[in-house]
Amino acid sequence: MGLVHPLRRASAALTPAAAIFLGACSAPTAKVMPFIGSLGLDGDLSIDGGSPAARSSFGELGASGDEASLGGMARIGFGAAELSVAGLGVDYEGSGTAASEFQLDGDTIAAGTAVNTDVDLQLARALFTWDLVPIGGIDLGIGVGATLLDLQIDLQERGGPTRITTTEVIPVPMVGARAAWEWGPVDLRADVGGFVIELDGEETTVIDGDLSAAVDLLGVGDLVVGYRVTSIDTEYEDSDATVNADLDLEGYYFGVLFGF
Numbered sequence: 001m002g003l004v005h006p007l008r009r010a011s012a013a014l015t016p017a018a019a020i021f022l023g024a025c026s027a028p029t030a031k032v033m034p035f036i037g038s039l040g041l042d043g044d045l046s047i048d049g050g051s052p053a054a055r056s057s058f059g060e061l062g063a064s065g066d067e068a069s070l071g072g073m074a075r076i077g078f079g080a081a082e083l084s085v086a087g088l089g090v091d092y093e094g095s096g097t098a099a100s101e102f103q104l105d106g107d108t109i110a111a112g113t114a115v116n117t118d119v120d121l122q123l124a125r126a127l128f129t130w131d132l133v134p135i136g137g138i139d140l141g142i143g144v145g146a147t148l149l150d151l152q153i154d155l156q157e158r159g160g161p162t163r164i165t166t167t168e169v170i171p172v173p174m175v176g177a178r179a180a181w182e183w184g185p186v187d188l189r190a191d192v193g194g195f196v197i198e199l200d201g202e203e204t205t206v207i208d209g210d211l212s213a214a215v216d217l218l219g220v221g222d223l224v225v226g227y228r229v230t231s232i233d234t235e236y237e238d239s240d241a242t243v244n245a246d247l248d249l250e251g252y253y254f255g256v257l258f259g260f
Contacts, residue, residue, distance in 0.1 A: 035255030043246040054100035062096030087124040114158040122150040222257040
């Protein structure tokens, strides 16, 4: 009898630890989702080799409005932790008029010049989050990650030879959070991340978030409808010029989420 009680107490003490250990070592889960969206672009741009210049809006340059965006997302769950990876690409083309002067590598597009504009943005985000204690039925997670921006802006004088092109790849560390809750047959989820980074005098601010709702699609997967908002404010040096680009993207997306 003297040995039974200590064993029982040891077993009782090990039970919660064993549960935590088994949860951490449980087989990972995976979900993937291809999606298509319609994202609108707002914001402005300056490219100047001298003093800070006035800016032209993307609407004035003819590169605003809604454009189709293709992307994909993957979520890998490790018990109480999750790694989410997402990426998308969007390209805005149009014709407009420069409201300000642009200078780069000795080339100048004067204010009032008619231009053809192409703004190509590729964005990838990875975020690792871990669960907090559920609050009011809402599962909350916080974490860290990174966003990689690949930005190319092309301005071509209409009817003339002058062309200005700037390209920059910008890595940005992030802190983020996610929240998920069930509303009847609908699974709701919100993800948000952001950071401000300054490196070698170049500053970039990124805020990226989306809200989505998922419902079962005949047992094949989940139909997902979401709304995405991405704000990018970046300043960097390209050759002899300073580029200031403020890009605000937002719009709907649709996808099918498959689990494994």
